[in-house]
Amino acid sequence: MYDIIIIGGGVSGCAAARELSRYQADILVVDKEEDVCCGTTKANSAIVHAGYDAAHGSLMARLNVEGSKMMPALAKELDFAYDQCGSLVICINEEDRPALQKLYENGVANGVEGLRIIERDELVAMEPHIADEAVAALWAPTGGIVCPFGLTYALAENAAKNGVKFQFDTTVTGLTRLDDGWRVETDRGPLEARCVVNAAGVYADKLHNMVQPDDPMTIVPRRGDYFLLDHTAGDHVSHTIFQLPGKYGKGVLVTPTVHGNLLIGPTAIDIEDKEGTATTAAGLDEVRAKAGLAVKDIPLRQTITSFAGLRAHELRHDFFIGEIAPGFVDCAGIESPGLSGSPAIGVMVADIVSQSLGLEKDPAFDPTRKGILDPKTLPMEERNELIRHNPAYGQIICRCESITEGEIIDAIHRVPGARSLDGVKRRTRAGMGRCQAGFCSPRVMEILARELGVEQSAVTKSGGGSRIIVGTNKDVY
Amino acid sequence: MKNVDLVIIGGGPAGLAAAIAARKAGVQDLVILERDKEPGGILNQCIHNGFGLHTFKEELTGPEYAARFAEQARELGIPCKLNTMVMDLAADKTVTAMNREDGLFQLHPKAVVLAMGCRERPRGALNIPGYRPAGIYTAGTAQRLVNMEGYLPGRRVVILGSGDIGLIMARRMTLEGAKVLCVAELMPYSGGLKRNIVQCLDDFGIPLKLSHTVVDIQGKERVEGVTIARVENGKPVPGTEEHFDCDTLLLSCGLLPENELSRGAGVDLNPVTGGPAVNESLETSIPGVFAAGNVLHVHDLVDFVSEEASAAGAHAAAYILGGEQEADTRTLPVRCENGVRYTVPTTLRPACAGDTVTLRFRVANVYKNKKVAVYAGDTCIFSRKRPVLAPGEMETVLLKGDVLRAHADAAQLTVTLEEA
Numbered sequence: 005m006y007d008i009i010i011i012g013g014g015v016s017g018c019a020a021a022r023e024l025s026r027y028q029a030d031i032l033v034v035d036k037e038e039d040v041c042c043g044t045t046k047a048n049s050a051i052v053h054a055g056y057d058a059a060h061g062s063l064m065a066r067l068n069v070e071g072s073k074m075m076p077a078l079a080k081e082l083d084f085a086y087d088q089c090g091s092l093v094i095c096i097n098e099e100d101r102p103a104l105q106k107l108y109e110n111g112v113a114n115g116v117e118g119l120r121i122i123e124r125d126e127l128v129a130m131e132p133h134i135a136d137e138a139v140a141a142l143w144a145p146t147g148g149i150v151c152p153f154g155l156t157y158a159l160a161e162n163a164a165k166n167g168v169k170f171q172f173d174t175t176v177t178g179l180t181r182l183d184d185g186w187r188v189e190t191d192r193g194p195l196e197a198r199c200v201v202n203a204a205g206v207y208a209d210k211l212h213n214m215v216q217p218d219d220p221m222t223i224v225p226r227r228g229d230y231f232l233l234d235h236t237a238g239d240h241v242s243h244t245i246f247q248l249p250g251k252y253g254k255g256v257l258v259t260p261t262v263h264g265n266l267l268i269g270p271t272a273i274d275i276e277d278k279e280g281t282a283t284t285a286a287g288l289d290e291v292r293a294k295a296g297l298a299v300k301d302i303p304l305r306q307t308i309t310s311f312a313g314l315r316a317h318e319l320r321h322d323f324f325i326g327e328i329a330p331g332f333v334d335c336a337g338i339e340s341p342g343l344s345g346s347p348a349i350g351v352m353v354a355d356i357v358s359q360s361l362g363l364e365k366d367p368a369f370d371p372t373r374k375g376i377l378d379p380k381t382l383p384m385e386e387r388n389e390l391i392r393h394n395p396a397y398g399q400i401i402c403r404c405e406s407i408t409e410g411e412i413i414d415a416i417h418r419v420p421g422a423r424s425l426d427g428v429k430r431r432t433r434a435g436m437g438r439c440q441a442g443f444c445s446p447r448v449m450e451i452l453a454r455e456l457g458v459e460q461s462a463v464t465k466s467g468g469g470s471r472i473i474v475g476t477n478k479d480v481y
Numbered sequence: 482m483k484n485v486d487l488v489i490i491g492g493g494p495a496g497l498a499a500a501i502a503a504r505k506a507g508v509q510d511l512v513i514l515e516r517d518k519e520p521g522g523i524l525n526q527c528i529h530n531g532f533g534l535h536t537f538k539e540e541l542t543g544p545e546y547a548a549r550f551a552e553q554a555r556e557l558g559i560p561c562k563l564n565t566m567v568m569d570l571a572a573d574k575t576v577t578a579m580n581r582e583d584g585l586f587q588l589h590p591k592a593v594v595l596a597m598g599c600r601e602r603p604r605g606a607l608n609i610p611g612y613r614p615a616g617i618y619t620a621g622t623a624q625r626l627v628n629m630e631g632y633l634p635g636r637r638v639v640i641l642g643s644g645d646i647g648l649i650m651a652r653r654m655t656l657e658g659a660k661v662l663c664v665a666e667l668m669p670y671s672g673g674l675k676r677n678i679v680q681c682l683d684d685f686g687i688p689l690k691l692s693h694t695v696v697d698i699q700g701k702e703r704v705e706g707v708t709i710a711r712v713e714n715g716k717p718v719p720g721t722e723e724h725f726d727c728d729t730l731l732l733s734c735g736l737l738p739e740n741e742l743s744r745g746a747g748v749d750l751n752p753v754t755g756g757p758a759v760n761e762s763l764e765t766s767i768p769g770v771f772a773a774g775n776v777l778h779v780h781d782l783v784d785f786v787s788e789e790a791s792a793a794g795a796h797a798a799a800y801i802l803g804g805e806q807e808a809d810t811r812t813l814p815v816r817c818e819n820g821v822r823y824t825v826p827t828t829l830r831p832a833c834a835g836d837t838v839t840l841r842f843r844v845a846n847v848y849k850n851k852k853v854a855v856y857a858g859d860t861c862i863f864s865r866k867r868p869v870l871a872p873g874e875m876e877t878v879l880l881k882g883d884v885l886r887a888h889a890d891a892a893q894l895t896v897t898l899e900e901a
Contacts (some may be wrong), residue, residue, distance in 0.1 A: 232605070236744075279701055280614040285717075309605030311613060388584035395581035400516065400566035405740075413509065440603035442619045446626055461632060465615035467700040472615055473632040480636075480658035 006030045008357060009188055009197035011176050011211060013040035013420075015152065016338045017203035019350025021400035025166035026354065026371075027363035032197070033160070034190065036175040038308040038467025040420055041156040043205045046430065047313025047344070048228070048283065049270060050152050050261055051244055053341040054091060054144035056111025056119060063323045065114045068341040070348035072116075072146060078347050080380045082162055083375035085152035085262035091147025091244035092127065093151060094139040094298040100250040107248070108142055110438055114425070118145040131241055135300050147244055151262045152343055153430035154375065162373040164419040166366070171195075172420075173467065176204070178216045185331050195417045198231070198356050199331040206278045206316045208336035212324075215332050221324065223337065225278050228270025229287035229345070231295075234438045238264040239308040240299070247298045258293045258302065263433060268295045268302065270313070283312045308438050315339035325352050376414045376432060380406060401451070402444040404437020412448060423456065426448065426466040486801045487511035488576045488590040490567050490742065493522020494598035494783050495774025495790035497550035502794030502817050503594070504557045508801055512588070513554070513561040514578050519559055520554070521547030522598055523621070524783065526628045529649055531676075535784035544782060563704050566714040567597075570746040574693070574769060590633025591770040595648035595743055595757065596790060599736040599775040601646070607734055609641075611698030614705075618644040618731040624653065633657055639707050640664040641695050643671040643678070645781065645873075647733020652681035654731075661685070662725050665693040665709045670847045672873045674781055695730065696722065704728050736779045747769065753823040754778040760812065761838045762796040762828045763789065773798045778825050778841070781875050785841070792839070813857075818897040820845045822872075831889040842896055844870045852901045853878060858891035866901050 008024055010017045035042065055069035079086035095104045104121060120143045121310035127134055129139050135252050147403050152236050162168065166378045171192075178189035202211045209223040225354030233240075238260055247255025259267050266287050271437035272285045277357035288310055295302050315455070318324060318337030335353050342349070355361070390410075391398035397410035415422040422428040424433060428448050435448065449472060452459040464470040487508050489496045492515030500513050519525065528544025534540060537549070554561065564862070565580040576588045601619035618626075618634055625645060626632045626764045636659050643666040651661045664682060669692045671678055682689050690709065696717045699706040707730050711721035738756040740748070749766035751758045756777040757765040762769050773793035774786040810830040817824050824842040840855070848870040855863035855878060862884050870876065878896070 151560055169646040231608075281701070282698075283610045285610045285696065288608055288610060307606055307608060308603070310610075384585050390579065391584040392580075398579055398584055399564065400568075400579065403516070403566065404565075406568065438603075439600050440605050442601050442603055442622045445622060446630065460630070466702070469613035471703060472634065472637055473626065475633040475658075477627060477631050477633055477657040479633065 005185065006032045006197040006410055007361060008032070008199045008201065008455070009034060009195055010201040010203055011188070012203035012208070013160065013170065014043050014045035014203060014205050015041070015156045015159070015343055015346040016335050017201070018156050018163060019346040019393045020201055020203060020335060020353040021163035022159040023167045023350040023354035024357060025163045025168050025356050026365060026369045028366045029174065029361070029363050031163070031168040032171060033189070033193065034176065034195070035172045036173070037450050038172050038423055038464070040160045040170070041430060043154055043467070044314055044316055045156050045394045046342060047230070047311050048152060048315070048340065049257055049259065050149055051257070051259065051265060051344065052086065052148035052150050053344040054111065055114050055116045055143065055341070055344070056144060057433065058114065058341060060110050060113040063325065064341065064345070067323060067345035067348040067352065069115050071345035073147070074347035075148060075150065075344070081371055082158035082373045084158040085151040086148060087262050088146065088148040089243050089260065090143065092131065092147045092244060093142040093246045093248050094134065094138045095248045095250070096135060096297060097139045097250055098139055100248055101140065103250060104140060105250055112143065113159060116144060116146065131243060131245065133240055133299050133301055134245070135296070135298050136210055138298065139377060141383040149244060149259060149262050150343065155343070156345070157431055158373055158375065160420055161418055162371070165368050165373060169310050170420045179211065181329070190359055192281070198427055199333065199361055201333045201335055201353055201357065202337065202372055203335040205338070206314050208316060208334065209318070212328065212336055215329050221336060222319045224251070224274050224317045224319065225280060226275045226317040226339065227275050227280060227287070227312050229283045229290060229291055230267060230269030230310060231304065231307050232309050232311070233266035233268070233303065234306040234308050235264045237266040237303045240266050240302060245298050247294070255297060256291050258295055258299045270384070278314070281312045281314060283310050287312065309440055323349070325349065325356070327356055327360055328400070329362060333360070376411050376418070379408060379410070394478070401447050402434035402437060404439050404443070405433040407432050407434040412451050416452060423452070424464045424466050424470070425452070425472070482575070482587045482589050484587050485510050485512060485590045487592050487594065488588050489513045489517065489594045489596055489799055490560050490570070490576070491522065491596035491598060491776070492520040492563070493596060493598050493774070494524055494547060494786045495776070496522070496535045496594065497547070497554050498541070498787040498790035499594040499596055499773055499794035499797065500559045501550065501553050501557060503798045504559055505739065506795050506798030510822060511559060513562055514565045514567050514576070515563050516566045518564055520551045520563070525612070526625045528628045529653070532783050535782065536787055540648050547781045550787070551844040554647055559857060567742060570769065583869070591801045592771065592900045593795050594793050595765070595770065595772040595776050596774050597739045597742060597776045599738045599779050602735040602737055603731070604732055607732070609695050609698060612701050614700045614703050616700065616704030617698065617729050617730045617732070620644070620650045620731045624650055627653055627657055627889060628881040633659060635659060637662060637727040638729040638731060639709070639725050639727045642666060642732055642734035643673050643689060644733035644735060645673040645677050647731060648673045648677040648681040650731055650733070651687050652685060655687070663688045663690055665690045665695060667694045667712055668692070670871060674873055686713070686775070695871065698730060704730055704803050728874050736775065737778065740776060742774070751823060751827055752826070758827045761826050761834055763793040763826065764796060764800070769800050781873065785875065785877070789839070807870070813891060815840070815894045815896065818895055819843065820848060820898045821896045824896050826860060827889050828884065829894060831885040834880070834885045836882050838880045838882065838885065839877060840880055841845050841875055842874055843872055844898065845872065847871045848898060850901045852899045852900050853882065854897050856895040857885070857888035857895070858893070860888060860891070862888060870898070
């Protein structure tokens with residue numbers, strides 16, 4: 005019997021795992037996918053919101069502001085990409101100024117520091133490509149951008165370093181209360197734990213409703229479609245640009261990413277299918293049309309991919325974190341700003357669970373983690389020393405992002421490590437560039453097969469049935 | 482930092498031909514930097530025949546064609562650093578490269594030939610809606626898996642785009658046991674060579690659906706089907722959707738010259754081709770940096786890549802060995818009109834034209850019964866009837882150096898299509 009089973013290896017589950025790994029406890033994270041960071045966490049705006057948006061008094065507001073304040077130190081401690089580039093909410097209509105003022109006041113009430121309303125002249129100086137219609141903006145210097153993969157892998161790896169186990173390809177099918185905890189039924193057999201954390205993203209309502217059918221929860225997958233543009237477009241803006249919700253609706257954001265791309269989106273389309281991550285022509289058209297409202301001349305021709313992600317939207321639009329039954333802790337409704345709030349979400353879950361179980365701190369806890377070494381950051385001499393020591397760092401595999409074999413091997417042997425092309429991509433960026441893995445995928449497949457000791461034909465894009473190769477030449481004859 | 486005379490970036494057909502020509506012209510101290518484990522570039526995965534008809538007057542496979550050049554380079558003692566990626570080209574021509582043995586190293590050459598080739602336009606750049614499952618490959622990636630590794634990436638295949646690699650792969654996948662259901666092409670004409678449509682589609686009964694595109698991709702883990710629809714004025718027509726049960730979508734939707742290094746060095750690029758803007762000597766905006774092959778503009782036939790690259794290698798040799806360059810030579814811009822999309826070169830110095838200058842270009846649409854004409858100022862200096870011109874077939878015009886020098890005072894050269 006485990007002390008704790010965390011269901012869901014997204015950013016919330018991994019943050020909870022990492023915070024709980026400070027305690028003396030046997031902890032297991034289970035996920036239905038082949039890796040952490042495969043659901044809502046992998047496809048979103050990659051923003052650390054300053055915290056002016058969430059309604060004052062909500063749990064969402066509190067954890068957003070706390071999480072945002074924790075992020076800079078956490079990024080250093082766990083070595084992931086984060087940039088406090090600041091954000092701007094653009095008002096493109098004089099009539100909407102009261103809404104801008106209201107947003108400012110909400111942010112001040114939430115405890116967001118440094119907020120200021122700026123006028124057009126200052127705005128244009130900060131962002132030369134801002135729309136001609138922009139009249140003013142809310143400037144939030146504490147807003148930032150983060151690599152959601154990098155953050156989640158950092159949390160997961162640090163949790164693993166401190167003893168947390170991970171079990172993938174495991175779907176939870178039922179929950180049964182035991183005298184001293186819970187039996188977690190899965191498609192790979194039952195598991196038991198004294199305490200269960202429900203961090204199942206868009207599926208958190210299903211688990212919640214198994215435990216508390218009298219007070220059901222409804223999570224609607226809210227789809228967001230995005231465009232990702234090449235590095236060549238990455239400096240089109242230098243802050244995260246939001247549109248003030250106004251007579252044109254909620255608008256879409258335009259933001260640089262921590263890796264130098266430009267990201268545009270999302271839509272907000274409520275759907276029924278909890279796996280419905282397909283983009284639609286209408287959704288992509290909407291992003292295209294709205295992106296230009298706040299930022300002009302966006303070089304959409306430099307799009308390298310489009311994608312859709314699902315937000316776990318609970319109908320009451322707040323985070324739900326609490327022990328709803330003895331030893332069963334919800335961490336549900338974690339939609340935006342969940343990524344921003346994740347460090348604080350992890351702490352809150354850990355506080356609840358550790359008190360419930362009466363856990364002791366683990367004196368051996370190591371709060372640090374080193375990310376995958378990026379040789380590009382090294383001076384030439386050090387880089388050559390690295391290559392002499394390990395020649396795999398001299399071999400480029402992904403030409404677009406200049407990713408070496410050494411980085412890919414490192415990603416595969418981490419815990420939890422990459423087992424698929426997408427797992428390698430999210431950890432190293434190999435395949436994330438302008439050719440979108442056309443060049444490197446056969447080479448990464450070779451490395452995965454070699455390092456994992458499997459046939460190349462068994463290598464998948466993203467686990468499950470996502471085989472790259474279906475047979476050999478002429479095998480039907 | 483090591484000084485050398487000439488660095489050739491890329492050991493595919495362009496790089497090999499450029500190196501051979503430069504060596505034959507007297508350049509001793511040169512090196513080819515090639516990222517793959519053997520020279521030959523993408524030809525090594527092009528195992529079909531049809532290469533070399535112009536150059537060798539016989540039909541070779543891609544690897545055979547590459548081997549002839551690689552062999553010649555070897556005989557000439559041209560060093561080729563394999564498994565070596567060029568990381569950066571600086572404006573002062575410093576080349577930073579990396580491999581397992583040498584680590585990160587720098588060369589400072591007198592001249593550089595850019596021969597990095599091109600890459601395929603990926604799904605993301607096409608904005609096809611739907612899921613992002615396994616089973617979507619560019620035709621070239623599938624070609625590598627099938628031809629070099631013996632793996633079948635799918636059994637029921639739809640191909641989007643009728644570029645030559647897509648056509649070749651329609652045939653290859655069929656021969657290897659897959660069923661190719663159709664080739665959908667957005668444009669009302671094919672982007673590939675006529676001979677490939679006949680030999681790769683018609684001969685195997687594979688339908689080519691012109692003015693069609695993919696409007697949806699189904700399947701979360703692996704492709705389960707695609708929907709294609711007819712296109713009018715660039716938009717899918719509602720009600721024309723047709724579903725195909727398939728496990729694979731291959732994309733052959735255009736090739737893009739790979740100029741990240743060129744851009745980093747500050748080489749001026751031609752927005753139409755995506756390749757460097759060059760003069761009659763195939764020299765870019767940076768003196769001593771030359772370009773040839775698919776990095777310059779995408780070719781249909783490797784024979785012309787070799788021919789163009791030989792010229793670039795010879796010009797690079799002249800630059801290295803020639804000492805003082807002709808200063809302040811009059812330069813004519815080459816303009817294109819009436820359906821001529823671009824030309825290579827984009828500028829021309831009559832004084833440097835030699836005996837002939839090869840002008841290559843593509844047209845924007847399918848044209849019948851036209852005349853290709855070249856004007857120096859208002860004077861027609863070249864004219865030739867062309868019964869059919871198509872975007873998928875590169876056009877070549879040879880201009881005589883004497884004629885160009887006689888019109889050196891013209892404001893510009895204009896390449897145009899006229900009624901025949």
